[in-house]
Amino acid sequence: MSGKPKLHYFNGRGRMETIRWLLAAAGVEFEESYLEKKEDLTKLQKDGSLLFQQVPMVEMDGMKLVQTRAIANYIATKYNLCGKDLKERALIDMYVEGMFDLNELLMTYVIQPADKKEQHFANMMDKATNRYFPVFEKVLKDHGKDFLVGNQLSRADVQLLELILMAEEFKPDILAQFPLLQRFKARISNIPTIKKFLQPGSQRKPPVREEDVAKVIKIFY
Amino acid sequence: MEEARWNRFVGCWLQLGSRWIPAVSAGAHGMVEIDGMKMVQTRAILSYIAAKYNLYGKDLKERALIDMYVGGTDDLMGFILMFPFLSVEDKEKQRAFIVQKATSRYFPVYEKVLKDHGQDFLVGSNFTWADVHLLEAILMVEEKKSDVLSGFPQLQAFKARISSIPTIKKFLEPGSQRKPVPDDKYVETVRRVLRMYYDVKAN
Numbered sequence: 001m002s003g004k005p006k007l008h009y010f011n012g013r014g015r016m017e018t019i020r021w022l023l024a025a026a027g028v029e030f031e032e033s034y035l036e037k038k039e040d041l042t043k044l045q046k047d048g049s050l051l052f053q054q055v056p057m058v059e060m061d062g063m064k065l066v067q068t069r070a071i072a073n074y075i076a077t078k079y080n081l082c083g084k085d086l087k088e089r090a091l092i093d094m095y096v097e098g099m100f101d102l103n104e105l106l107m108t109y110v111i112q113p114a115d116k117k118e119q120h121f122a123n124m125m126d127k128a129t130n131r132y133f134p135v136f137e138k139v140l141k142d143h144g145k146d147f148l149v150g151n152q153l154s155r156a157d158v159q160l161l162e163l164i165l166m167a168e169e170f171k172p173d174i175l176a177q178f179p180l181l182q183r184f185k186a187r188i189s190n191i192p193t194i195k196k197f198l199q200p201g202s203q204r205k206p207p208v209r210e211e212d213v214a215k216v217i218k219i220f221y
Numbered sequence: 222m223e224e225a226r227w228n229r230f231v232g233c234w235l236q237l238g239s240r241w242i243p244a245v246s247a248g249a250h251g252m253v254e255i256d257g258m259k260m261v262q263t264r265a266i267l268s269y270i271a272a273k274y275n276l277y278g279k280d281l282k283e284r285a286l287i288d289m290y291v292g293g294t295d296d297l298m299g300f301i302l303m304f305p306f307l308s309v310e311d312k313e314k315q316r317a318f319i320v321q322k323a324t325s326r327y328f329p330v331y332e333k334v335l336k337d338h339g340q341d342f343l344v345g346s347n348f349t350w351a352d353v354h355l356l357e358a359i360l361m362v363e364e365k366k367s368d369v370l371s372g373f374p375q376l377q378a379f380k381a382r383i384s385s386i387p388t389i390k391k392f393l394e395p396g397s398q399r400k401p402v403p404d405d406k407y408v409e410t411v412r413r414v415l416r417m418y419y420d421v422k423a424n
Contacts, residue, residue, distance in 0.1 A: 052293050052326055065285060067292030069264070074285045090258060090269045097262035 005060035024197035026079035
């Protein structure tokens, strides 16, 4: 046993990507075990490794953690990415839950049936530019600090950067009306651990391609 | 724990469950004013309350267990959240789906947790968020199938035990702030106010 966290998921972003970002931002090295065929999933289910028969699952500190939020909470708390007290944590949690909501919209675009794609796209772009990004732009404007909460790096900053980059993959100029978010993006991208994660060869996963969707569905359904 | 705070905590807690806030993740926000903050996002609110009132376990590992268990009951209750907005036909389909998931994926997990450690509560030796959340989930699934716990003796005992905690017992009595099963009026109000959930499909 190497002592490094071990991630069990398919070789793609999905619900594990946020976990990868948090570990990378915290400078924690991790291993990955990829599910490639349905049998890989059933094996994990049969040997009792998956509490609710689902992945993501992360083996760390003697636990087999499941449930994306539980895993993210554990990592963020352990590596001090949750603010300095309960009130900062509350702010971070509120921001992060909004980010999870938008992330869900972006993540599920690729699995929409052809006749629903256009509407889904319009809805997700609308939510990004009218509901979520304005909130974070205002947070940064109001306090004028470098980080979203408490003037130090937290999971909120990491997850917002993840979200911005994902949204830009769909619409490269999506930050056009958000000058502070543009500066935020540059600033957070420059943090050494994050900069490293953004370079080729890191464990960051590329966006899933249409061709791969069928393959993923076969493993999980 | 001081009873008044306990009562306020539990009341606030169960009120924030699916009855009061129509949807957890579709951007339809409930809001709670607490400690000088206007909090949104159900999970953020619940985490704050749990941590403040010491219902989040004694250390990081207990917290992780609580988060995992709550994640499961959250997923289960998620299948029930949309139920009132479905067509009559889809409701039957969804009812079967809910019961199947509850009895094959979720309830067995909590049954085993209780059986394996033999303690009164899911995590550690004290009452936590995980216990309230599981009780709420059990009650909600029972509204869809009243004998759904018949294969789960540990959960039956758990349900009786947690329901008899004085503040929870009080919350379960008529006249409390607990909300009833959503009816047509509820559906109509939510649709009118939020202007969504007109075309909801079963799982």
